[in-house]
Amino acid sequence: MINTIIYSYELSNMEFKPNHPFKPIRSKILMELLNRYDLLNHKNQMVVEPLPLKEELLYLFHERKYIELLRRASKGEFSIDIFYAGIGTEDNPIFESMYEFSILAAGGTFQGAEILLSGTSRVVFNPIGGFHHAGKGHAEGFCYINDIAITITDLIQKGHRVACIDIDAHHGNGVQDAFYDTDKVLTISLHESGETLYPGGGFETELGKGKGEGYNVNIPLLNDTDDDVYVYAFDSIVPPLIERYKPDFVVAVIGSDTHKDDPLTHMKLTTNGYKKVIATINDISPKILALGAGGYNIYKTTAMWALAWATFCGLTPTDLFAGVIGGFMYGPEAGAGTLDDPPFSSPPEEKKRCLDHANRVVSFLKERLSL
Ligand SMILES: [Zn+2]
Numbered sequence: 001m002i003n004t005i006i007y008s009y010e011l012s013n014m015e016f017k018p019n020h021p022f023k024p025i026r027s028k029i030l031m032e033l034l035n036r037y038d039l040l041n042h043k044n045q046m047v048v049e050p051l052p053l054k055e056e057l058l059y060l061f062h063e064r065k066y067i068e069l070l071r072r073a074s075k076g077e078f079s080i081d082i083f084y085a086g087i088g089t090e091d092n093p094i095f096e097s098m099y100e101f102s103i104l105a106a107g108g109t110f111q112g113a114e115i116l117l118s119g120t121s122r123v124v125f126n127p128i129g130g131f132h133h134a135g136k137g138h139a140e141g142f143c144y145i146n147d148i149a150i151t152i153t154d155l156i157q158k159g160h161r162v163a164c165i166d167i168d169a170h171h172g173n174g175v176q177d178a179f180y181d182t183d184k185v186l187t188i189s190l191h192e193s194g195e196t197l198y199p200g201g202g203f204e205t206e207l208g209k210g211k212g213e214g215y216n217v218n219i220p221l222l223n224d225t226d227d228d229v230y231v232y233a234f235d236s237i238v239p240p241l242i243e244r245y246k247p248d249f250v251v252a253v254i255g256s257d258t259h260k261d262d263p264l265t266h267m268k269l270t271t272n273g274y275k276k277v278i279a280t281i282n283d284i285s286p287k288i289l290a291l292g293a294g295g296y297n298i299y300k301t302t303a304m305w306a307l308a309w310a311t312f313c314g315l316t317p318t319d320l321f322a323g324v325i326g327g328f329m330y331g332p333e334a335g336a337g338t339l340d341d342p343p344f345s346s347p348p349e350e351k352k353r354c355l356d357h358a359n360r361v362v363s364f365l366k367e368r369l370s371l
Contacts, residue, residue, distance in 0.1 A: 003313050004046045004115055006108040006126040007031055014101045017093050021264060021296045022142040027127040029298060033306045037317035037339060045313065050108030057110060061149040061178060063137040070144060074099035086139035098144060105129055106147035109291060113151045116249060116287045123288045123312040127305055130253045130291030132172035133199060141170065141199060148251060148291065149178035155249060156184045163247035164188065165238060165281055168255025168293040169265040171202025171218065181212040186245045188238055192267050193220040204361045207368060214369055217241060219361055223266030225354045226346040227273025233358045234277050240371050242284045250285035254278065255293030256304035260344060264296045270341035271307055278308045288312065303339040
């Protein structure tokens with residue numbers, strides 16, 4: 001079975017603003033890393049260029065009025081209702097071709113699902129996908145178009161069972177809101193607690209409503225949560241939930257901003273914990289639509305994505321350039337020869353605080369979800 005990566009040179013060269021932390025260039029660096037570590041060009045792999053999402057498909061989730069405001073802002077217009085829709089803020093600036101950027105990124109995710117539906121691939125990875133904060137009528141958290149909500153809505157309308165596993169450091173609030181009252185999608189989000197990180201919610205008590213009760217699962221973890229505690233919380237809840245729900249497709253939002261060197265969050269993961277969780281997602285999911293989402297240390301993010309891709313493809317990274325270019329292109333911390341970090345544990349007192357909290361969340365969820 002083929003594994004497909006979605007890549008657009010055009011998209012990778014777009015920029016929100018020079019100092020904005022969200023860098024589409026990450027996808028280009030990822031492709032370079034995949035080449036360097038012999039993770040691309042294998043015969044069961046494909047690289048597909050995304051096409052812009054057709055306008056009609058935006059309305060599977062978004063309001064027409066909002067899309068109109070986004071298009072107007074993209075052309076350089078500004079009005080107070082554009083600002084009220086969350087466009088033109090520090091997080092979601094107005095930049096040239098922002099509409100084109102958004103529909104190309106979302107197009108990649110939608111196309112990824114179509115490729116999975118066609119039966120040719122088991123895994124599709126769209127690094128510049130996973131805009132889990134966008135609401136139906138507003139932008140927030142670097143997200144303008146919610147490619148996840150659009151694509152999942154289409155899949156469930158076609159009668160498929162879908163689960164979304166979101167391991168980005170931020171709570172997937174836009175996806176939670178989109179499917180809060182339905183049992184047609186199982187949404188699971190592991191993230192840094194809303195007490196210390198945007199968007200401020202995503203507590204374990206938010207379990208869905210009406211028919212959706214029990215189908216929205218949040219696993220908030222404390223700042224300083226390290227690999228051990230994270231993997232423990234993930235393994236306690238996610239595999240049994242997926243086993244019970246039996247999805248046809250898993251949308252995996254694999255943001256790597258949980259890394260201890262990420263400048264925007266306070267989690268303390270390394271590649272080691274991330275890899276374990278990716279390996280489990282790979283094992284429990286029949287078909288995977290992986291989306292890159294957040295990650296603001298460019299070098300760590302691309303290394304973690306490369307490791308995720310290697311896991312999905314069953315490959316071991318081998319540095320073909322070891323000793324040749326060193327850290328020149330990928331930053332000094334990437335070094336030559338490995339994508340992996342050395343093991344790391346939070347200091348004992350911090351670790352205990354994180355583990356106690358994780359234990360409370362896990363026990364609460366096990367009881368409420370009858371796991
Ligand atoms: Zn994030």
